[in-house]
Amino acid sequence: MNLEDLGWSAHFQGQVTEEEWPETAPARVIRVRRGELWLQGDDFEHVVPPGTDSRDIDVDRPALGDWFLLDPETHQPIRRLERKSILKRKAPGTGRAVQLIVANVDVLFIVSSCNDDFNLARLERYIALAFDAGTTPVLVLTKADLCENPEDYAAEAAQLGQDLAIECIDARDPVSSAPLKAWCGPGQTVALLGSSGVGKSRLTNTLRGTDEQKTAAIREVDSKGRHTTTERVLLPLEGGGWIADTPGLRELQLYDAAEGISAAFADIEALAAECHFRDCSHDVEPRCAVTAAVKAGTLPARRVENYRKLRAEEALARETIGQRRGREKVFSKMVRDIDKDLPKRG
Ligand SMILES: Nc1nc2c(ncn2[C@@H]2O[C@H](COP(=O)(O)OP(=O)(O)OP(=O)(O)O)[C@@H](O)[C@H]2O)c(=O)[nH]1
Ligand SMILES: [Mg+2]
Ligand SMILES: [Zn+2]
Numbered sequence: 364m365n366l367e368d369l370g371w372s373a374h375f376q377g378q379v380t381e382e383e384w385p386e387t388a389p390a391r392v393i394r395v396r397r398g399e400l401w402l403q404g405d406d407f408e409h410v411v412p413p414g415t416d417s418r419d420i421d422v423d424r425p426a427l428g429d430w431f432l433l434d435p436e437t438h439q440p441i442r443r444l445e446r447k448s449i450l451k452r453k454a455p456g457t458g459r460a461v462q463l464i465v466a467n468v469d470v471l472f473i474v475s476s477c478n479d480d481f482n483l484a485r486l487e488r489y490i491a492l493a494f495d496a497g498t499t500p501v502l503v504l505t506k507a508d509l510c511e512n513p514e515d516y517a518a519e520a521a522q523l524g525q526d527l528a529i530e531c532i533d534a535r536d537p538v539s540s541a542p543l544k545a546w547c548g549p550g551q552t553v554a555l556l557g558s559s560g561v562g563k564s565r566l567t568n569t570l571r572g573t574d575e576q577k578t579a580a581i582r583e584v585d586s587k588g589r590h591t592t593t594e595r596v597l598l599p600l601e602g603g604g605w606i607a608d609t610p611g612l613r614e615l616q617l618y619d620a621a622e623g624i625s626a627a628f629a630d631i632e633a634l635a636a637e638c639h640f641r642d643c644s645h646d647v648e649p650r651c652a653v654t655a656a657v658k659a660g661t662l663p664a665r666r667v668e669n670y671r672k673l674r675a676e677e678a679l680a681r682e683t684i685g686q687r688r689g690r691e692k693v694f695s696k697m698v699r700d701i702d703k704d705l706p707k708r709g
Pocket of ligand 2: 563564565577578591592608609610611
């Protein structure tokens with residue numbers, strides 16, 4: 364396996380000095396299993412045991428897809444290279460923890476099915492997530508074969524962005540899934556995200572021509588998946604790219620994603636620039652270009668509502684991040700002051 368096939372590029376090479384290069388072996392995290400990091404180098408594999416670092420807010424923790432420089436003899440990690448992109452979300456629950464999903468992804472396949480799973484507001488979250496990470500979103504609508512009108516789903520999804528790539532497929536069928544190969548070229552890293560049961564693992568298998576990833580039929584009563592995939596893994600594609608299969612997400616709460624939200628709602632932000640009031644909330648204000656577009660029927664009210672909701676969530680999260688930083692500052696000053704009071708040693 365050569366490093367380019369693993370996704371190595373000028374972005375990473377540029378972070379390694381000439382002196383350092385002969386003294387290190389680069390390797391990529393291809394599996395995260397109960398805190399263990401499985402590293403793949405050009406001619407070796409190495410497993411790093413779970414770290415003791417339990418800081419839950421730390422975005423510097425290792426993630427699937429990360430690149431490390433290792434000691435060429437012992438294969439111990441020396442340092443992690445700066446990421447090209449990181450897909451992250453607020454960890455489920457009420458805490459403030461961030462969950463890192465996959466690093467160094469080029470293209471995000473946002474997978475949903477042409478059934479009850481399909482939800483525009485949720486798709487908008489995924490699109491914001493993709494843009495925030497600096498990856499290209501592709502909407503993959505599976506189970507087109509089980510649905511009479513897949514084109515209706517595609518047409519609805521087209522509201523979500525003019526240049527958005529949308530593919531309706533039967534994820535079990537290599538011919539139907541073939542258009543997705545355009546994003547899976549040599550050195551490219553593609554990640555799959557979506558609810559449980561939408562066919563992420565099935566599609567992974569189809570694109571790879573294997574049946575390595577376990578899949579399971581969804582529950583008949585409510586079309587919900589069974590959370591079959593339980594670990595994140597990066598798998599090689601035939602054409603030289605890599606694909607990350609991930610466990611289905613029950614919810615997607617954005618984390619520090621203001622830029623992603625702006626990019627996902629670029630149409631609304633362009634209109635907002637025309638509003639009479641600079642701090643217009645596009646609600647009750649007069650001369651609001653956004654509500655005017657809704658009235659004219661050129662912008663769905665649903666979309667504006669979700670935009671406002673995501674922005675409000677973001678504002679709330681931001682406030683607490685700020686408060687937290689404030690607390691940390693006070694705390695570290697306290698520690699310094701305590702230090703000052705201690706008798707000098709030696
Ligand atoms: N008919 C049809 N079945 C599909 C399609 N995509 C997936 N399936 C089936 O749907 C079920 C769920 O697929 P999985 O690949 O396990 O779903 P997943 O997204 O990986 O689910 P989790 O691992 O739980 O997150 C399996 O029985 C698949 O064979 C499709 O496009 N058409
Ligand atoms: Mg799966
Ligand atoms: Zn307005």
